[in-house]
Amino acid sequence: MTPAVLADLVRSSAVKVLSDRGLGHVELPERVTIERPRNPEHGDYATNLALQVAKKAGLSAREFAQALADEVAQDSGVASAEVAGPGFLNFRLAAAAQAEPVRQVLSAGERYGRGDALAGRRINLEFVSANPTGPVHLGGTRWAAVGDALGRILAAQGADVTREYYFNDAGAQIDRFVNSMIASAKGEPAPEDGYAGAYISDIAAEVLRQRPDALSLPEDERREAFRGIGIELMFAEIKKSLHEFGTDFDVYFHEGSLHDSGAVERAVEELKKSGNLYEADGAWWLRSTEFGDDKDRVVIKSDGAPAYIAGDIAYLKDKVGRGFDLCIYMLGADHHGYIARLKAAAAAMGYDPAVVEVLIGQLVNLVSDGKPVRMSKRAGTVITMEDLVEAVGVDAARYELTRYSVDSSLDVDLDLLRKHSNDNPVYYVQYAHARLASVQRNAAELGLKLDPEADLSLLTHQREGDLIRTIGEYGKVVEKAAELREPHRVARYLEGLASAFHKFYDVARVLPEGDAEATPLTFARLALCEAARQVLANGLALLGVSAPERM
Structure with a gap:
């Protein structure tokens, strides 16, 4: 029995208790909270529903909790239901019911944990959207990891998600980029307000390779040559970096198209x-x-030129016109003003402001040997995606960037992420998956096959119960992560699941030793191990992190 199933049972039992007392008009909370007690001795799960409802029903909390306990205990999946404190209700599940999540995982496989909470929603998820004037910096790298994971999580809850990159190919930053390339091509230092770094020299050299006559062209034509070729080269590099990071987009939307088409x-x-x-x-x-x-x-400036918000308004109108009922913008730490601005723009256009949702991400810093890492090998002034990946690899980078709330600034410890030890969170989770995959390989070598019909009621050890209950919480974690737009919940859950598995494995022998024969408990534990492995793999997939079978 999963927490979701138990919540449904508690709700239906509460409805009956109230109805039997002529209190059917009393409203129950939209969600029945089912939690694991801090002290396992208090039971498998607990609820505070009686405390929430009793006063409205004109009953004492303990009186209502006892009536609820009597009703819930009639279900064959509940071994006992006991009132505690001022009106909490603690449950112990019957052995067979407690192990039901294992059966569900084995049946659903890769689809375990998916839901339909967002079925029918069409969501436009815009993230990264870095200016095409340089490599993706560390803040953009955080959005690449978090945004991609969020897209996967929203889709896992039934949403139709379009991942979109807004390509800012208009505006003053492009002029500065062009000026910087031309200066480099001439062998001159970068303009005071321009861009520096080896990447500018590389792109300028490639422009000259493609257009050897570029510097001898009239100024307007020269600028257009460097603009057209340079932006295309820079954006191709950005897309390549993102792809190698495991982040791809369904739509690359060009800001310039809004102006060229007359949409603004x-x-x-x-x-x-x-x-x-x-x-x-x-x-x-x-x-x-x-x-x-x-x-x-200001939408149109006094000189007749559109302000930046003019493009934002046209862009939102375009998104809604494409049929999206929710447009999520993932923006950097300096964009707090955009929240009210975009919602106001939506309302002014006649849309429900709720069509706009803005997530603000805080800054990321790299730390090595206890000191900040400030200079990029290639970009010069900023740390880039390539710098981070080169230092720790894609998996470690993605996992570290998604395991914290984006509301908080983040110091990424390069020394920790390079370690192949349990101190490294991604290693800890991946090692648990590899260890579980090894269990299945070793079982196969002994001629033992996974039995979906194994007697799971034999899984009565406390550590088995902890692992089963943790497995059963996965679906709710994914649903909550989607609801709150918080992929870090999945990462933290996986660490808890890995911990529950390691504690189980340290005390419970899974495979027979020596010449000993396999027992029904052997097959029950093999099923439990496979369920844990599958959930780890499913969760890592939502984060865009690999689930290695050997480490």
């Missing part, structure tokens, strides 16, 4: 007609304060 002008005209755009001081302003923003925003 059409969005502006629509806002003018609705009265949500007004003219003042020669500029056009969005009435964003009427929709929750802290100030009105």
